[in-house]
Amino acid sequence: MKNELFSAIVVSKNADTQEVQSELKRISFDDLSEGDVIVKIAYSSLNYKDVLAFQSNAGVIRRYPMIPGVDFCGVVVETSNQQFKVGDKVLCTGYDVGVSHTGGLAEYARVPAKWLIKLEQDTLLEYVMSLGTAGLTAALSVNEIILAGAKKDSEILVTGITGGVGSIVVAILKKLKMENISVLVRNKEQRDSYSNKFEHIYVRKELETKKAMTHQKFDYVMDCVGGVVLENLLPWISYRGVVTTCGNIAGNYLNISILPFILRGIRLIGIDSVNITLEEKKNMWQQLLTDWNIAGTFSVGKLSLDEVEYAVKNWGKVRNKGRIIISIPDIKKC
Ligand SMILES: NC(=O)c1ccc[n+]([C@@H]2O[C@H](COP(=O)([O-])OP(=O)(O)OC[C@H]3O[C@@H](n4cnc5c(N)ncnc54)[C@H](OP(=O)(O)O)[C@@H]3O)[C@@H](O)[C@H]2O)c1
Numbered sequence: 001m002k003n004e005l006f007s008a009i010v011v012s013k014n015a016d017t018q019e020v021q022s023e024l025k026r027i028s029f030d031d032l033s034e035g036d037v038i039v040k041i042a043y044s045s046l047n048y049k050d051v052l053a054f055q056s057n058a059g060v061i062r063r064y065p066m067i068p069g070v071d072f073c074g075v076v077v078e079t080s081n082q083q084f085k086v087g088d089k090v091l092c093t094g095y096d097v098g099v100s101h102t103g104g105l106a107e108y109a110r111v112p113a114k115w116l117i118k119l120e121q122d123t124l125l126e127y128v129m130s131l132g133t134a135g136l137t138a139a140l141s142v143n144e145i146i147l148a149g150a151k152k153d154s155e156i157l158v159t160g161i162t163g164g165v166g167s168i169v170v171a172i173l174k175k176l177k178m179e180n181i182s183v184l185v186r187n188k189e190q191r192d193s194y195s196n197k198f199e200h201i202y203v204r205k206e207l208e209t210k211k212a213m214t215h216q217k218f219d220y221v222m223d224c225v226g227g228v229v230l231e232n233l234l235p236w237i238s239y240r241g242v243v244t245t246c247g248n249i250a251g252n253y254l255n256i257s258i259l260p261f262i263l264r265g266i267r268l269i270g271i272d273s274v275n276i277t278l279e280e281k282k283n284m285w286q287q288l289l290t291d292w293n294i295a296g297t298f299s300v301g302k303l304s305l306d307e308v309e310y311a312v313k314n315w316g317k318v319r320n321k322g323r324i325i326i327s328i329p330d331i332k333k334c
Helices: 047-051 125-147 163-173 188-195 227-231 259-263 280-287 303-313 315-319
Strands: 003-014 020-028 035-048 072-080 089-093 110-111 118-119 155-159 180-185 201-202 218-223 237-245 267-270 299-304 322-327
Touching: 003 303, 020 227, 020 280, 020 303, 020 322, 035 089, 035 303, 072 125, 072 163, 089 125, 110 218, 118 280, 125 163, 125 218, 125 237, 125 280, 125 322, 155 163, 163 180, 163 322, 188 201, 299 303, 299 315, 303 315, 303 322
Parallel strands: 155 180, 155 218, 180 201, 218 237, 237 267, 299 322
Antiparallel strands: 003 020, 035 072, 035 110, 035 322, 072 089, 089 118
16 A cells, blocks of 8 residues: 555645645655554545635645645544554544645545544444534534523524535524524525525625614524624624624624623634544534434535535535535546
8 A cells, every 4th residue: 555646636835926736646655744544535525724725825724735625534544553443434624634734635644543533333424524624613603502501492693504614503403493593694696595494584784783782683693704794793692692603704803892792791602623622523523423413404515536626716606505525436547
């Protein structure tokens, strides 16, 4: 195996122009980052962060050349760590993977054992990666509102529902039989395409306000986009309500009033799925594979490695209401 060549997507930065280029190419095991476990990858996925990895100046990749792909699952093919054996099904999300440590958009990955979650042998790898980083992030967000006291009849608003994290948040909330799920979409066309699926579908403009506080509409907001979208939601949060925030796709900064925090006691909870402990990840995955199993209840598209470059260039169109997984069977040439 050591001399074998295999396929991987490699992004590199041109030293003169600083432009980032990507290429599907044959590489060797010497090109992989260090680790004590080698995994034959079955599936990776495309998250917004992976899309950024292909862009110049996005600041996601910390070392070039790099194999992007912040998550993957597959089967152990070589290990010097006693906790794993050849044939184990494993999952990896976050930490340095696909950022400064070669990632999941390849036939093989080599990673430290401390980043890997061992899966039961009967676990469906396709389901695991249909969740991936997005599913873990969504589960962590839902977990926070449950810990905060969310009930079946709580008024809940979700943003970013046409994307990976948001669509899975909705799927988990429905699995939990939450009765009052509202969503926020970009425009009327999106509202029409989701009609009859939610209690209320708000178009972003409808919730824009210059007031520091207005009607108390939502007990919980699960925000996946940040920026001005999140700014506009804080005035609508009910007394002692909770907002989770995991994304910055609509902007990194908030220009907000302190009043909802000190007069209504609202709370804003940040979600990180990348650097939490492996133990915390395992707990959430256990939940996603058992009580919160949402297989088949959210949209998942499947692509191959040679379709990735097109997909990241046409992300909004390709993503189409949910998740994109990358199926990686043995590829002998590219
Ligand atoms: N904290 C963490 O650990 C963590 C983990 C995973 C993801 N994230 C973050 O979570 C966010 C969502 O990730 P994802 O993988 O689900 O992305 P995604 O699949 O690309 O979905 C993005 C969602 O954001 C919406 N959106 C895009 N631009 C927007 C804008 N300017 N204003 C309002 N909404 C906008 C999209 O709506 P349209 O369809 O209308 O474009 C879509 O619903 C990203 O910021 C990502 O970096 C964070």
